[in-house]
Amino acid sequence: MQVIEAIKNSKKPIISLEITPPNKGQSIEDIYRVIDTLIPFEPAFINVTYHQPQVVYEEKNGVIYRIPKRKKPGTVGICAAIMNRYRIETVPHFICGGFSKYETEDALIDLHYLGIENIFAVRGDPPPGQREFIPERDGHRHASELVKQIVNMNHGIYLEELENAQPTNFCIGVAGYPEKHYEAPNFEKDLLNLKYKVDQGAHYIITQMFFDFEIFKNFCERAREIGITVPILPGIKPITSLRQLSVLPRDFHISFPAKLVEKMEAAKTPNEVRKVAIDHVVKLCEQLIDFGVQGIHIYTMGRGTSSYELLKGLLG
Ligand code: FAD
Numbered sequence: 001m002q003v004i005e006a007i008k009n010s011k012k013p014i015i016s017l018e019i020t021p022p023n024k025g026q027s028i029e030d031i032y033r034v035i036d037t038l039i040p041f042e043p044a045f046i047n048v049t050y051h052q053p054q055v056v057y058e059e060k061n062g063v064i065y066r067i068p069k070r071k072k073p074g075t076v077g078i079c080a081a082i083m084n085r086y087r088i089e090t091v092p093h094f095i096c097g098g099f100s101k102y103e104t105e106d107a108l109i110d111l112h113y114l115g116i117e118n119i120f121a122v123r124g125d126p127p128p129g130q131r132e133f134i135p136e137r138d139g140h141r142h143a144s145e146l147v148k149q150i151v152n153m154n155h156g157i158y159l160e161e162l163e164n165a166q167p168t169n170f171c172i173g174v175a176g177y178p179e180k181h182y183e184a185p186n187f188e189k190d191l192l193n194l195k196y197k198v199d200q201g202a203h204y205i206i207t208q209m210f211f212d213f214e215i216f217k218n219f220c221e222r223a224r225e226i227g228i229t230v231p232i233l234p235g236i237k238p239i240t241s242l243r244q245l246s247v248l249p250r251d252f253h254i255s256f257p258a259k260l261v262e263k264m265e266a267a268k269t270p271n272e273v274r275k276v277a278i279d280h281v282v283k284l285c286e287q288l289i290d291f292g293v294q295g296i297h298i299y300t301m302g303r304g305t306s307s308y309e310l311l312k313g314l315l316g
Helices: 003-009 029-041 075-086 101-114 143-154 187-199 213-225 244-252 258-266 270-291 304-315
Strands: 014-019 045-048 054-060 063-069 089-095 118-122 171-176 204-209 232-236 295-299
Touching (some): 003 014, 003 171, 003 204, 014 029, 045 075, 075 089, 089 101, 101 143, 143 171, 171 187, 204 244, 213 270, 258 270, 270 295
Parallel strands (some): 014 045, 014 295, 045 089, 232 295
């Protein structure tokens, strides 16, 4: 089923999960353990992130070799394995970085053959050690271009002219940033770029994590004002430790409300910190549901316990 149908057909806000492939060499059982913990909450779909390789150059016998080292391969395989094992919709993330549009087309055809009808289209970040995002030659610079290519395929338009070409039927999600994407010159411009992505044919938006209800509310209201009408699902990260108060702002360009930081810092034990943090995220989800969101998308980051605590607190 397409994600957009699941969102629209559900009488209550849906729950969806996002997982990250295990590091190369680790077992897929780790992922099954996370899903087994969370499956009782009946997630409507599971997203699987995509990770670009870091390209390194190694010299052997005077010859320089270009070696793409991918720490977390397997996005599409994991999606197929989850669908097969749990009979649940999966949404592979698909990035612009590292792909020419021809490679993108072939990869989309693979997904189509596998029966995967959902894609989350993002640009991708520059690989570690690189400051700026550089598209592949013949690749896409912005997620909106990737969306456009997928929509074209949904209309049977491939990169070369093909007779009686079969259309695909992908439902497309894109990323939104309640606290602005870090490269955008300002919030308004970023929102207009998001609208452009939706105008190209994206069906729904999932947001970057945030920890303050007012930030999401403002984002939604401003998005609606400029004519973005598709569902906006809040991305929720159940935090549990003081360390995350500095790591997450650095890695994801987000902020924490002062009151939450104060409360977490005042907690006397790691267990107390965890309780304060999870309670905050449960309350945030309750506010979002009262506000009328059509779903809650949970960043599990490969760990089931904190997501379980959040969902238990929220749904009982
Ligand atoms: P874009 O929509 O292309 O936007 C990037 C920047 O360019 C923004 O500042 C935007 O305002 C600007 N912009 C957009 N269009 C234009 C235009 N036409 N002209 C000028 N400026 C423009 N990364 C991964 O590598 N793998 C993942 O699996 C992954 N999953 C994610 C899931 C979610 C829910 C989110 C929120 C992010 C995810 N990311 C992932 C991170 C994402 O790749 C980065 O945030 C990336 O820097 C931007 O991606 P985007 O799709 O938002 O890019």
